[in-house]
Amino acid sequence: MKKYVYFFAEGKADGNKDMKNLLGGKGANLAEMTNAGLPVPPGFTISTEACTLYYKNNESLPDEVWAEIWEALERLEKVTGKKLGDKNNPLLVSVRSGAPISMPGMMDTILNLGLNDETVEGLAKASNNPRFAYDSYRRFIQMFSDVVLQIPRRLFEEELQKIKEKEGVKTDPEVSVEGLKELIKKYKEIVKREWGRDFPQDTKEQLKMAILAVFRSWNNKRAIEYRKIYGIPDDLGTAVNVQMMVFGNFGEDSGTGVGFTRNPSTGEKELFGEFLINAQGEDVVAGIRTPLHLDELKSVLPQVYKQLKEIAEKLERHYRDMQDFEFTVERGKLYMLQTRTGKRTGMAALRIAVDMVEEGLINEKEAVLRVEPEALEQVLHPMFDLEERKKHQPVAKGLPASPGAAAGRVVFTAEDAVQWAKRGEKVILVRPETSPEDIAGMKAAQGILTSTGGMTSHAAVVGRQMGKPAVVGCGDIKVYEDEKKFEVKGKVVKEGDWVSIDGTTGEVFIAKLPTAPSEIIQVIMGKLPKEKSKLYPYFEKLLTWADKYRKLGVRTNADTPHDARLARLFGAEGIGLARTEHMFFAPERLPIMQSMILAETEEERREALAKLLPMQREDFYGLLKEMEGYEVTIRLLDPPLHEFLPKREELVEELHKKRRILEAMEFEAEHSSEAEKIVEELEAEIEKLEKLLARVEELHEFNPMLGHRGCRLGITFNEITEMQARAIFEAAARLLREGIKVYPEVMVPLVGHVKEIEDQKRVIDRVAKEVMEDYGVEIHYRVGTMIEVPRAALTADQVASVAEFFSFGTNDLTQMTFALSRDDAGKFLNIYLDKGIWPKDPFRTLDRDGVGALMKIAVEKGRGTRPELKIGICGEHGGDPESIYFCHEIGLDYVSASPYRVPVARLAAARAALQEK
């Protein structure tokens, strides 16, 4: 018979940590912790297979599963010496969800299950603490009603408030036993009214309902939304953990807390966490009461603190990673409730990974695999500009829950955050506290600011996970959600006002602060001495390891010597894409470029090109020099010529204006020679404008993306290619003469047919030969092509017979493969993502099935013709970790990313290589 229930107690468990799929993360950990000899309250786990069965079985469990559950319950009763529903010594249990992949706060939990009108009295007697018993009971009713019966929590909160008012007390623990009893009566009335039946007194019935409710919660709206955001499959299912309750609300020698074995924000090696005396776990997680730092436990319960420190060490040795744990102290006895790999900021991830290698806990490869490329991105995130910041006084300070600097306009609801962000606004989501319903809004915001909650509150946990700056528990601010404003020290901040928050310090500013590069970038750029940076050494070490293991080369996309220099500092090994067109937009060059375009004969065109030649040569000289020793791939002119001319509308308007002035002047001109002169000048200007307009109209294209651009320009006007090739080779020749080793690669864009590259290569090779003869040097160069037109990929065997390298232009390749204009996609991209038609924005993450299929064809066919063919990627996907994994898989030689993304690419490339095994 299939086993659905897994028992754990007294140092021995049916499961272990490798059974996450079956027992969920929490269940597997409870088993593992039990096996590891940690003081875990006993219990049993109902497997995810039971969840799958539940959904298959029309949202119910078959009898044989129930039989197994009741058997486990009996074992639990035996182990604990207590009995569910026993009025003298009642067993109370927690019922918790636990999926194979953690979804914090997404599904339901019920505590104190097993209490009813009778057992509550038994508990009161057994514990000798009636207050605790009745408080537990009223909490249980409230939670059960919320989670299982789905009665609004608000109704119960209102009654609690009333009682407090009636008794004239402020906090929950101050409510009297009588008050609690009255409250329980009221609560039961609410249940009767709202649910139509009495609150269940049968404790087994309670357990049954709770288990089913947890399974049901797998498919609640917020869980589905969470899975969608994080790409978690819907069919994994959740397990249910039933575990003996231990009580942190048993008096002043009791308490409950959460902790991390290291600081999840900075990565420092210190016991980090929070606790509340005389409270249950939910109070900590929900962030309703602001808890105390774990350090303070040292003085309150020193023995427990010592034990906790030992356990933390044990945990890290056991799990070989930073752990996030929950514990409860019941009358001075420590229980470990759960542990799991702790979420951390990018900064913490980096530091922990490197530290653990030095502590001998993990090896270098593991360290590389521990740091997600996204984490590295975080540490490269901007901070506030230090100079600017000095000018501003923070208006308040909260907890520095998730590091990084963010500025944005204030919004007060998740929906608003989403809406504003869609309009392109940067927003800061300000809330009293956040809840799982706010996920989408948090994702859309630049940062999060809450008035309540601690370092492990929802806002803090999710903020760190998302890499969003967050300041939480900022008690100075008072949020009026309905009025869409908050007050802070007498100042009123309304929706749309600018605020800035610093998640690293907890500071809040009522201003739009400019941001500055991160510490690491400042070190790299020489603006901050290495010694002054705590973080940089970690960064350096990790990337040194990454470089050791990666197989992909990492180049950069850079058009200027400045960018090239920066990219080299970031570790780029050459340039994968230097766009030449940007060079023509400089104010002193544009008119020459325009005269080239307006030329009516080849001769005129050559004249203008001759003027551009020395300028281009300078450009390439600088680029090649900065990248000494590395290959520099220069792409020939790509955009359609009309991009260099003024817009039609502007010209028409200017013509209109000039003509109107002319009309007005003409009469005057008959009488004044000065006016006559102006008229003549005007007429000349108008004629020039008319000519320009005519050319603009002639060059107009319905679909410029599919128009007269790329190599089509070079083929139509060989002299343009000639000039660019000459500029490249002359620059190279000069540098070679100066003793600088350069390796130019000339890249022909938009090739779709082998004869296109053939035509262009003929011109380029001829010019190269001429320049080499003129300068008497040998230039090592290659001529290759972008693979950005589907046809080039499909006929890569032919193209490779001429091209000496390929570089995937995945921006355009994605446009063509999807028939999707990047400039226009915004009109329906969100609808497509919302409807789940595209799993991800294909311009951000490579589409493996479509664009990827073309890339595979191109690699295979290209290398079929020319086995030594060098293949890279220079589309923006070259800086996207997931896309980099794919590039590694299909055997590219290198990726090329923007300078700032080079470190991310280096790490991603290493991870791809290490994950392969």
Add this chain to the structure above:
Amino acid sequence: MKKYVYFFAEGKADGNKDMKNLLGGKGANLAEMTNAGLPVPPGFTISTEACTLYYKNNESLPDEVWAEIWEALERLEKVTGKKLGDKNNPLLVSVRSGAPISMPGMMDTILNLGLNDETVEGLAKASNNPRFAYDSYRRFIQMFSDVVLQIPRRLFEEELQKIKEKEGVKTDPEVSVEGLKELIKKYKEIVKREWGRDFPQDTKEQLKMAILAVFRSWNNKRAIEYRKIYGIPDDLGTAVNVQMMVFGNFGEDSGTGVGFTRNPSTGEKELFGEFLINAQGEDVVAGIRTPLHLDELKSVLPQVYKQLKEIAEKLERHYRDMQDFEFTVERGKLYMLQTRTGKRTGMAALRIAVDMVEEGLINEKEAVLRVEPEALEQVLHPMFDLEERKKHQPVAKGLPASPGAAAGRVVFTAEDAVQWAKRGEKVILVRPETSPEDIAGMKAAQGILTSTGGMTSHAAVVGRQMGKPAVVGCGDIKVYEDEKKFEVKGKVVKEGDWVSIDGTTGEVFIAKLPTAPSEIIQVIMGKLPKEKSKLYPYFEKLLTWADKYRKLGVRTNADTPHDARLARLFGAEGIGLARTEHMFFAPERLPIMQSMILAETEEERREALAKLLPMQREDFYGLLKEMEGYEVTIRLLDPPLHEFLPKREELVEELHKKRRILEAMEFEAEHSSEAEKIVEELEAEIEKLEKLLARVEELHEFNPMLGHRGCRLGITFNEITEMQARAIFEAAARLLREGIKVYPEVMVPLVGHVKEIEDQKRVIDRVAKEVMEDYGVEIHYRVGTMIEVPRAALTADQVASVAEFFSFGTNDLTQMTFALSRDDAGKFLNIYLDKGIWPKDPFRTLDRDGVGALMKIAVEKGRGTRPELKIGICGEHGGDPESIYFCHEIGLDYVSASPYRVPVARLAAARAALQEK
């Protein structure tokens, strides 16, 4: 040792007709004719391998080849009893090119070779005809100088003219022997002056130079151009035929002619051709003298005529096809010089193929393979509208050299024809005569009109081959090429004036005559009774045979019941593409469509759609009804919405105008209540315009081809799909109720991801279910997708899991695969074709390597998922024969073509199936 020279004489030849690649068409035929016992002048053929060797060997022939040639010459001397260079009985030979694929008039020919100052006298004696001998000599010098020495022909013509003037005669034969001798002297002076050496007197040297010149002519400019146009490989090479001369200019019992075994213009079974008495072949082909019809030979040389008729029958039995032959009569003795499969008009091809089946010469399959789809196109070409034509008097009548009607503006040079055509002008090329240099211009023109030349002149032959209407030898018109005008009966027609020509009757009109459908189309459309058409029965028979053998279905692209009806008459088996957007452009519908687009809420949009529903239903009702019993594929709304709104520029202008009026009126309005009213109205109009403009700007796209269109619309606005599906299914349901069998297929455009078709199919299936329930009928329908986005082809396995049929939209697929906007390609398409980068316009003929590769992937992957998947093509390539062959090869189920192209598609499909074996 390799054999390079093939001998033929006296009923026995080294070669045969199957050796075309080696001996060229002419050489193989001479061998075959010799073997068949025809009276062929003896000679030998130097193979194409020698030509290849010539080019490999640095444009010269190795000694061993020369040795073989001299050996063959000795044999020839033995057989003929004459000797090359013998002053008493000189052997004269012709030296002619002959490539494996015929290139009429493209390469060089030399006649009368072997004459020199001595042999001319020997010939004069032997023939007892000094005039003939000296005339032959002067002709030989002229031709040799032109072809071998490349001295301009004009120089010789001028001297001939001078002699004629001096002797006061008009025609060449009238020149006296003394005159000819003087002419020879002058000719030799020209040679000495131009070439720098004496005219070669060594006859072997003459032969050597002539052979090399023929090989060289393979790569002359016009031959290369010809090969480019007709897609003939450059490496085939030409053979050289050296053959004993026979003389048509031996007196009144001699002559020369060309003939066809059937009429190449109409296909009638009659000996057809022309001859000249006392002339050599070049006089006929060049069209300088207008020859006599072969019929007249009956009275001039009855015995020869009889023999010729017998030989024609023999030729057809032997070659099983209509033959084009050249003959010469030397003193009453008939020699056959060459024969080859005759070029013919479409009409003749059709008729000959069908007649030959009935005569038992060939079978049905062969008949289908004999008629090129392009030939069928010709018979469907328009004729002049009969009513209109009656109103016009032809101004002149020439020879009806190539049938069909054409109207265009007059141009006088091939270059002008090309230039004007590039600008989109229709032109008629008018020339005294055409020559191979005019090919490009003839191709660019609508039709050709010449003042000289006969039915086998260059203009006539090439015109028929190209399917261009041509009127030749129109002696009434006098062409002044330099002044760009022609005169006809006192009227002057200048460049750019409109003329119309009828190649079927030879008539010329100075007017732009509207054209009317061809006879066949008139019969099909019921406008001409079947009995009254000569051509229709042939057409019907051939297509019946085609239908028997084809495997591809043939559907049509039709949006209206009228087109659907027409297409059925042409033999369409269903509709492959009905575009629904055209239906919204009707004046009464456009405003509703616009209000749908301007709707701000789903509700408003649904309101507008509800108004469109009954209209669409009517559309589909008509279409489905006309195609009873066949499948009708209806494509959902495809173009971006902005196509239905006015253009931005127009709106801005109108707004400007209205605002200016408003400004002017406002002052007045303060004093007049009437003006006030106008102002109010204006303000309302302006507001409406502003709203419209705002929406137009919102909908503006940079690349509409890659924008918010196709299924992206239906996915964004499910209600549009819903309305269209409802209209389709309600129309179908009504027809089914009326007992009419209909098979609608709903086609979702621009699918790139399986989830797109999934989304749309869900909507369509739901509506279908609702309609079927409402109407109580079962509709047999399919939901499928266009394959026009590369990604759809690449992921066809996924797409086919939902789509029930595929239809290749090769227009868009070509755009995406090439990254080429059809609307913008014109800017460089010609450069690409000229440079040979694309072999053909990819929008006309499917690109096999690129687009074809995607299609193959789609067919393979699609059928992998769904073996019964129906796959067709609805792009315009579906009517292009070459593309249809490809569709057959990759196993499509059907092609869909525009109604007029349906017969062509039926024939092409049959040929594809028959050629497969």
